[in-house]
Amino acid sequence: MLLTPPARQAWFDGKWLVIGVSLLLVAVLALVPFCFMIWQSFLTPETVDSPARFTLGNYTTAYTNPETIVTFWNSWRFAFGGSMVAFVIGTALAWMNERTNTPMRRLFYALSIVPLIIPSILFTIAWIMLASPKIGILNIVVQSVLGFEQPPFNIYSMWGMIWVDGLHYSPMAFLMMSAAFRSMDPSLEESAVMSGSGVLRTLRRITLPLVLPAIFATLLTLFVRAIESFEVPALLGLPAGISVFTSAIYQAIHQFPSQVGLAAAYSVLLLLLTSGGIYIQARISSSGNKYSTITGKGFRPRPIDLGPWRYFTAGIFILYFVLIVALPFLVLLWSSLQKFYSVPSMEAARHLTLDGYRYVLASDNIRAAALNSVWMSVATATIVMLLTAVVCWIVVKTKIPGRWLLDNLASLPMVFPGLVLGLSIMVFYLTFDVGIYGTFWIILLAYVTRFMPYGLRYNTTSMIQIHKDLEESAGMSGASWFTVFWRVILPLLKPGLVAGWIYVMIVSIRELSSSILLYSPGNEVISIVIWELWENGQYVELSALSVLFMILLMLLVGLAQLVGSRFGVKEG
Amino acid sequence: MLNVVGLHTEYASPKGATVKAAQDVSFEVPEGKLFTLLGPSGCGKTTTLRSIAGLEKPVSGNISVNGAAVYSAAQNVFVPPNKRGFGMVFQSYAIWPHMTVFQNASFPLEVGKKSYSKKEIETRVMRVLESVELAHLTQREATRLSGGQQQRLALARALVMEPKLLLLDEPLSNLDSKLRDKMRFELKRIQRELNITTIYVTHDQSEALALSHEIAVMREGRIIQQGTPRSIYEHPQSTFVADFVGTINFAKATVRSIASQGNDVVVDSEIGIIHVPNCPGCKVGDELVVCIRPESIHLSDAPPGPEHSNAFKGTVNAKIFLGEVLDFQVRMGDKIMLARSHPSQKTPVGNPIHFMVNPADCIPLKDNISISSH
Numbered sequence: 001m002l003l004t005p006p007a008r009q010a011w012f013d014g015k016w017l018v019i020g021v022s023l024l025l026v027a028v029l030a031l032v033p034f035c036f037m038i039w040q041s042f043l044t045p046e047t048v049d050s051p052a053r054f055t056l057g058n059y060t061t062a063y064t065n066p067e068t069i070v071t072f073w074n075s076w077r078f079a080f081g082g083s084m085v086a087f088v089i090g091t092a093l094a095w096m097n098e099r100t101n102t103p104m105r106r107l108f109y110a111l112s113i114v115p116l117i118i119p120s121i122l123f124t125i126a127w128i129m130l131a132s133p134k135i136g137i138l139n140i141v142v143q144s145v146l147g148f149e150q151p152p153f154n155i156y157s158m159w160g161m162i163w164v165d166g167l168h169y170s171p172m173a174f175l176m177m178s179a180a181f182r183s184m185d186p187s188l189e190e191s192a193v194m195s196g197s198g199v200l201r202t203l204r205r206i207t208l209p210l211v212l213p214a215i216f217a218t219l220l221t222l223f224v225r226a227i228e229s230f231e232v233p234a235l236l237g238l239p240a241g242i243s244v245f246t247s248a249i250y251q252a253i254h255q256f257p258s259q260v261g262l263a264a265a266y267s268v269l270l271l272l273l274t275s276g277g278i279y280i281q282a283r284i285s286s287s288g289n290k291y292s293t294i295t296g297k298g299f300r301p302r303p304i305d306l307g308p309w310r311y312f313t314a315g316i317f318i319l320y321f322v323l324i325v326a327l328p329f330l331v332l333l334w335s336s337l338q339k340f341y342s343v344p345s346m347e348a349a350r351h352l353t354l355d356g357y358r359y360v361l362a363s364d365n366i367r368a369a370a371l372n373s374v375w376m377s378v379a380t381a382t383i384v385m386l387l388t389a390v391v392c393w394i395v396v397k398t399k400i401p402g403r404w405l406l407d408n409l410a411s412l413p414m415v416f417p418g419l420v421l422g423l424s425i426m427v428f429y430l431t432f433d434v435g436i437y438g439t440f441w442i443i444l445l446a447y448v449t450r451f452m453p454y455g456l457r458y459n460t461t462s463m464i465q466i467h468k469d470l471e472e473s474a475g476m477s478g479a480s481w482f483t484v485f486w487r488v489i490l491p492l493l494k495p496g497l498v499a500g501w502i503y504v505m506i507v508s509i510r511e512l513s514s515s516i517l518l519y520s521p522g523n524e525v526i527s528i529v530i531w532e533l534w535e536n537g538q539y540v541e542l543s544a545l546s547v548l549f550m551i552l553l554m555l556l557v558g559l560a561q562l563v564g565s566r567f568g569v570k571e572g
Numbered sequence: 573m574l575n576v577v578g579l580h581t582e583y584a585s586p587k588g589a590t591v592k593a594a595q596d597v598s599f600e601v602p603e604g605k606l607f608t609l610l611g612p613s614g615c616g617k618t619t620t621l622r623s624i625a626g627l628e629k630p631v632s633g634n635i636s637v638n639g640a641a642v643y644s645a646a647q648n649v650f651v652p653p654n655k656r657g658f659g660m661v662f663q664s665y666a667i668w669p670h671m672t673v674f675q676n677a678s679f680p681l682e683v684g685k686k687s688y689s690k691k692e693i694e695t696r697v698m699r700v701l702e703s704v705e706l707a708h709l710t711q712r713e714a715t716r717l718s719g720g721q722q723q724r725l726a727l728a729r730a731l732v733m734e735p736k737l738l739l740l741d742e743p744l745s746n747l748d749s750k751l752r753d754k755m756r757f758e759l760k761r762i763q764r765e766l767n768i769t770t771i772y773v774t775h776d777q778s779e780a781l782a783l784s785h786e787i788a789v790m791r792e793g794r795i796i797q798q799g800t801p802r803s804i805y806e807h808p809q810s811t812f813v814a815d816f817v818g819t820i821n822f823a824k825a826t827v828r829s830i831a832s833q834g835n836d837v838v839v840d841s842e843i844g845i846i847h848v849p850n851c852p853g854c855k856v857g858d859e860l861v862v863c864i865r866p867e868s869i870h871l872s873d874a875p876p877g878p879e880h881s882n883a884f885k886g887t888v889n890a891k892i893f894l895g896e897v898l899d900f901q902v903r904m905g906d907k908i909m910l911a912r913s914h915p916s917q918k919t920p921v922g923n924p925i926h927f928m929v930n931p932a933d934c935i936p937l938k939d940n941i942s943i944s945s946h
Contacts, residue, residue, distance in 0.1 A: 193654045
């Protein structure tokens with residue numbers, strides 16, 4: 001059968017329409033807020049009687065103020081300290097897990113994602129309940145056992161912030177460094193040993209230079225993430241008067257009148273830091289690839305026999321889980337069963353009550369927020385995965401000129417700290433009122449923008465594996481482009497799509513830093529409700545909600561892994 | 573020179589079970605010889621090599637070099653690998669990607685026990701790089717070498733410190749076949765020129781036959797036969813060795829009669845009556861397997877003369893032209909025999925064909941294990 005001209009026309013129409021719409025969407029989502037915010041940083045605040053004017057005042061205010069130097073210094077200390085804590089803990093655990101014969105290390109690897117599921121705000125609140133000078137359980141225990149006059153731990157300090165943030169993100173360092181340890185061909189070290197080199201010299205001359213790119217990449221990733229961190233600086237830093245860029249932006253917005261321009265000026269610097277970090281990280285990763293070109297049959301390294309010390313390292317694993325999962329969960333569970341928040345004692349144990357849970361389950365406000373969260377995360381995950389599937393198809397499978405630009409555009413939100421993204425979307429839709437400001441939709445927009453890069457990464461991994469012949473043969477069978485995409489490409493993408501969908505859903509259900517600037521009464525999501533409960537001092541209700549929320553998230557992840565194993569999803 | 577006695581190794585599998593690798597492995601390698609451990613994957617050959625290197629600690633046994641123990645379970649001796657002074661080439665070459673060609677080759681001289689002057693290092697490195705024909709690439713980044721060049725660099729690095737013993741772990745398996753043939757000659761030349769005692773591990777029987785002074789065939793952790801390449805090929809002591817080393821035809825058979833001197837044994841086989849030269853320990857009625865190499869089968873269109881005792885007739889089932897030789901599949905009832913002949917043999921497929929085998933080329937074996945069909 002010959003292709004008739006109309007059929008050919010239809011093929012092109014459908015294709016270009018979908019491609020065009022996707023391109024436009026990506027551009028609007030990624031680029032507009034970015035450009036608008038930069039423009040906004042040059043304007044004075046708009047009030048009822050004076051319109052916004054061009055000014056460099058925001059920058060002079062932001063960067064000549066001695067407080068800014070303090071903020072900069074705090075941000076640097078916090079991000080550096082947090083990433084170092086995470087890196088040291090994560091690397092030590094990764095080494096124990098990959099290179100020693102510590103018992104239970106398989107189980108440990110499987111459990112290592114659990115802490116990443118716990119939302120930052122809950123982790124931080126739990127640590128306040130553990131180590132605040134007034135109500136911290138650890139302080140009370142240590143004081144009564146060792147007889148200290150003063151509480152030994154103060155979570156409201158730079159060290160407290162570094163500890164909580166570093167501890168919470170240590171699993172990220174653990175996963176990245178585990179991969180680095182695993183991808184290194186052990187015969188590279190063995191051949192150094194065979195050449196007569198001792199353990200230390202091998203470490204210095206072979207192992208270290210080879211894992212250096214991975215170490216840098218991990219450190220930069222952790223650093224960028226820590227500098228974007230909002231929950232820890234807001235909950236721990238602000239009460240102690242320690243301000244970092246994210247909390248400074250939040251404060252600039254929340255004073256009256258809102259200093260949008262000032263916040264934008266701070267944001268521009270923050271953006272420069274994160275994009276610089278991500279750029280260098282990408283450069284290191286691609287130059288690190290040349291090291292992985294030489295690989296052979298991986299003779300799995302014999303784990304180092306630690307002898308009786310392996311029970312010590314197993315003890316470290318257990319201690320780690322106590323600190324990062326068990327204690328935070330238990331302290332929230334305890335306080336959720338109280339009438340008024342009180343430290344554990346026999347006296348308090350006699351007054352356990354389920355009132356907190358009753359309040360949470362009966363509250364219309366919370367039920368609405370929970371529904372919003374579910375709705376929002378499902379919608380975000382679906383839109384993100386479908387949109388990035390098209391983007392990814394264009395980037396990977398077509399020869400359209402300028403497709404690299406599309407790839408970069410869709411990845412651009414990666415450099416946006418959540419708070420900065422929320423801010424830019426807020427000011428853009430405040431200025432250009434299309435009727436979504438103050439509604440549910442603006443939050444959805446922020447989520448889709450924020451998580452687009454993740455969807456792209458999941459889709460790219462599976463798209464690369466789909467051979468061009470598969471879709472061409474469908475085209476030769478007479479299918480239109482749309483049919484090919486729907487019936488051949490999407491089903492083949494399924495493993496990546498499903499894994500990415502679940503991942504995006506989980507991260508959007510716990511999102512706080514963008515939503516905090518975009519919500520309005522009536523369209524809260526669950527993380528915002530937790531934030532509000534904290535601000536109101538409703539610790540018991542907050543704890544009950546947190547316990548339910550954490551259980552729900554664990555169930556979701558369990559389900560995800562079940563689905564994942566059925567669809568043959570590889571860990572991203 | 574190298575003495576391995578009663579070596580046992582084991583390791584923990586990823587599931588936690590203890591897996592026995594080498595079991596009661598013993599052999600001796602004289603100075604200057606190339607000794608090959610040959611066997612399928614998982615037979616324990618690599619573990620044995622790594623135990624000699626010191627990269628793995630055996631459970632029991634003895635390994636000594638020139639009479640000095642580098643490992644002895646009884647005397648609790650374990651010399652760490654970096655103090656043994658052996659050179660090793662890994663299957664993946666393990667070329668350090670962050671160094672140049674020169675730096676890779678000079679590393680052993682920089683870190684070894686003996687210290688060398690800068691000048692001396694340069695002389696030695698250049699000498700060894702010249703011998704592997706890499707002298708013109710000294711400043712190149714090691715990652716920008718081809719597979720064959722990386723392989724030669726790995727060899728140079730192992731040789732630069734003039735080791736007592738050279739260990740090669742499947743060094744040619746990652747090369748394409750042309751290059752592998754070339755490197756095989758190179759390796760043999762360098763080994764023979766330097767006269768360096770070498771242990772070679774491979775699963776490729778043609779490599780083993782081409783390079784070795786002596787071969788030990790391993791299976792399931794044990795050495796099942798050891799000898800010169802010729803004796804392994806011509807006198808396999810088990811069907812496993814016969815099958816693993818080279819291509820071979822198997823014919824199941826029963827002993828019919830044994831001549832009084834024992835030098836003519838007649839068997840009834842799947843393909844007819846076969847005369848075999850001798851069959852130690854055979855009795856009339858014993859079941860055995862007769863092994864015949866394809867190149868021992870002589871094909872002809874006309875029936876061979878009555879002076880040939882092992883003459884058979886079949887039909888040509890298929891032919892495969894391989895350039896220098898022509899392989900014939902000869903069908904005899906249900907049995908297919910593989911014969912290798914000169915391409916001048918032109919019998920068309922489907923035609924009858926005659927063949928004969930010298931009794932001396934028929935190897936009777938009594939074990940019936942693992943007869944794979946061809």
